[in-house]
Amino acid sequence: MKISYRRTGGFAGMLISHSFDTDTLPKTDAEELVKLVSAADFFALPSKITATGADQFQYTLTVETAEQQHTLEVGETSAPENLRPLLEKLRLLARGKPDL
Amino acid sequence: MSHQFYSIECIIPPHIQNNIAEKGTPEQRKKVMGSISQSAAIRAQRVLLTETKALVEPVTVGGKQRNIFNLNFGSNLPGILARSEGAPPTGDPAVDEAYEGAGATYDLYQQEYQRESIDGKGMRLDSTVHYMKGYDNAFWNGRQMVYGDGDEDLPEPQRIFNRFTIALDIIGHELTHGVTQFEAGLVYRDQSGALNESFSDVFGSLVKQRQRNQTAAEADWIIGEGLLSPNINGIGIRSMKAPGTAYNDPLLGKDPQPAHMSDYKTIDYDNGGVHINSGIPNHAFYATAMEMGGYAWQKAGQIWYVTLRDRLTSTSVFADAAQQTYLVAGNLFGGGSLEQQAVRAGWQAVGIQIDAGDSGGNGGGTGGDTGSGGGTTSPGCSTALVQLLDNVKALIENRSR
Structure with a gap:
């Protein structure tokens, strides 16, 4: 499974993007990501869920498996509750990897 | 004589109409700006919207x-x-x-x-x-x-x-997003979004300056001082004094903020760079406050606050903010006053020229009639005031039914 992650906005306005491949990630991270994508029912989510307010992170996620592919654009507080653990995991994995 | 009346009718100047014409050609903009009654209607609608928002709070x-x-x-x-x-x-x-x-x-x-x-x-x-x-x-x-x-x-x-x-200014910044939501309602994208961000930085910084009892010259004008760890080469997230210089680090890259319209960035992330192009209006405020001297929250802050509260609409752009702060400065301190000149110089420092034909003076000083004497006086101005009052009256009648 491949996941491309892009985070923009936020108080600091910094852009962070990173791509993950479960074939090359450490086993525990890879397994957790597969579980979180499934828990989020990611492929059933719409392509865009916007949030109101200001300084919120906006995430763009693309998840690709052998069978399907889906891209979602979502604002911090508009994320469905079962998607938040996946966003948090990716956010922490991508930390310190800004797109310069 | 008619000076005071003039200043009242120009509470709603043509420029406020730019919300309808943001993306139009100069000709289209001119056309829309000629129709003041539309502006009054929009404004009345916004009053209603603001009150509705307050009701759901x-x-x-x-x-x-x-x-x-x-x-x-x-x-x-x-x-x-x-x-x-x-x-x-x-x-x-x-x-x-x-x-x-x-x-x-x-x-x-x-x-x-x-x-x-x-x-x-x-x-x-x-x-x-x-x-x-x-x-x-x-x-x-x-x-x-x-x-x-x-x-x-x-x-x-x-x-x-x-x-x-x-950082105290981050707290003032976030809270000001709330104020903006209830007032101008600046859409969080492109120039209106960068203005939204800038007003948050301006009042965030003023909260800090006031708490430290610092004049404009004494203040550091840094946003987010102390937020970056000692591992990072940077003094904060943004600098209003020198946009683009807050940090430069192998991990974070370089502070991308421009300080001048000639460096305005068209970008496809961060809602069109709302945290990036805000450097331009941020620096205009800094330059204005420095020109005025003293405590920035007093005169410059007052002008920016009244502009945010009364003059801007959801799709206002930098040029609107420049023109309106200039007119508000004229209303508060007199047409042609040193304060008004400072506002003009502040925007000029970032490459935004203000049309000085209408200084918005209140007629109290010698320079107060520069507006009424200028070529921009619209014969429709008093008609617009009557229309505005009619709209407000209709609004009140509708709501009390």
């Missing part, structure tokens, strides 16, 4: 009322109440900084600009701290302030961000 209490909630690294807002108004310090720095910072921000708006809280009606100030794990952000969700702890979960040598309550 959950808690309006009056006076300074702060609640700080603790989420203990979870994400379901708001969390558990950790400190309410009048309660003693908790010893948790994030809770206490959020409390004190919201108080200092409330005080600036209340004591300097006679504004009662975020909505102008005493809305309770709710803040949540310890939002999620390793959360390097602070935001306004439309109802409350939210703060993360940065990289609290990492060993110190690996940290980039400290907790987001560490």
Whole structure:
């Protein structure tokens, strides 16, 4: 499974993007990501869920498996509750990897 | 003679109409700007919208009322109440900084600009701290302030961000997003979004300057001072004095903010670069305040506040902010006053020229009639005032039915 992650906005306005491949990630991270994508029912989510307010992170996620592919654009507080653990995991994995 | 009447009818100047014509050609803009009755209608509608927004707000209490909630690294807002108004310090720095910072921000708006809280009606100030794990952000969700702890979960040598309550101006910044939501309602995208961001930086910085009792010349004009860990080469997130110089680090890259229209950036992320192009209006405010001298929250802050409250609309662009701050300065301090000239010089410093044909003076001083004597006097101006009053009257009648 491949996941491309892009985070923009936020108080600091910094852009962070990173791509993950479960074939090359450490086993525990890879397994957790597969579980979180499934828990989020990611492929059933719409392509865009916007949030109101200001300084919120906006995430763009693309998840690709052998069978399907889906891209979602979502604002911090508009994320469905079962998607938040996946966003948090990716956010922490991508930390310190800004797109310069 | 007619001076005072003129200044009243120009409370709604043609430029406020730019919201309809943001994306139009110069000809289209001119056409729309000629129709003042539309402006009045839009404005009346906005009054209604603002009041509707206020009605759905959950808690309006009056006076300074702060609640700080603790989420203990979870994400379901708001969390558990950790400190309410009048309660003693908790010893948790994030809770206490959020409390004190919201108080200092409330005080600036209340004591300097006679504004009662975020909505102008005493809305309770709710803040949540310890939002999620390793959360390097602070935001306004439309109802409350939210703060993360940065990289609290990492060993110190690996940290980039400290907790987001560490800088008073961040707290003032977030709270001001609330004020903007209830006033100009600047759309959070492109130039209107960059203005939204800039007003937050301006009043965030003014909260800090006022607490430190610093004049414009003494202030550092840094946004987010202390937020970056000692591992990072940077003094903060943005510099209003010198946009583009706040940080330069192998991990974070270089502060991307422009300080001049010639460096305006068209970008496809961050809602069209709202946190980036805000450097331009930020620097215009800095330049204005420096030109005026003294405490920036007094004259320059007053002008920017009145502009945000009364003059801008959801799709205003930089040129509107420039023109309106100029007109407000004329109203508050007199047409052709040193204050008004400082506003003009401030925008000029970032490459935005103000049409000085209408100085918006109140007729009180010798320069007060520059507006009425100028070529921009519209014969439709008094008609517009009558139409505005009609619209307001209709609005009141509709609402009381």
